[in-house]
Amino acid sequence: MTLWHDVADAAAVLSREMLEAEAPGHAFLLLSVSGEIFAVDAVCPHHQAWLSMGHLDGATIACPRHQGRFHIATGRQLGGPACPPLPTYPVRVVAGRVLVGVGL
Numbered sequence: 001m002t003l004w005h006d007v008a009d010a011a012a013v014l015s016r017e018m019l020e021a022e023a024p025g026h027a028f029l030l031l032s033v034s035g036e037i038f039a040v041d042a043v044c045p046h047h048q049a050w051l052s053m054g055h056l057d058g059a060t061i062a063c064p065r066h067q068g069r070f071h072i073a074t075g076r077q078l079g080g081p082a083c084p085p086l087p088t089y090p091v092r093v094v095a096g097r098v099l100v101g102v103g104l
């Protein structure tokens with residue numbers, strides 16, 4: 001079962017590359033790439049650096065602390081120190097709002 005959280009205005013996300021958003025118990029980073037919105041954990045799975053301080057290059061987010069690189073759609077690690085994948089979340093846009101799904 002998926003619980004959908006209303007976390008942001010879609011236009012606000014699409015007007016910039018990255019936007020942090022919260023839901024109870026979760027901190028997300030919303031990413032806008034070519035008009036599509038993605039949601040990942042806001043912190044790096046290596047040593048919990050805030051990824052919003054990193055760099056988005058196409059579909060890859062680079063962590064600011066040790067330059068770990070992750071694919072934003074799958075969370076797969078593409079480089080940097082060994083660590084678990086970056087958690088990713090499904091996104092829906094409904095009536096101009098961004099909904100992020102979290103599995104229960």
Ligand code: FES
Nearest residue numbers: 044047063066068
């Ligand atoms: S904290 Fe992100 S790669 Fe180390």
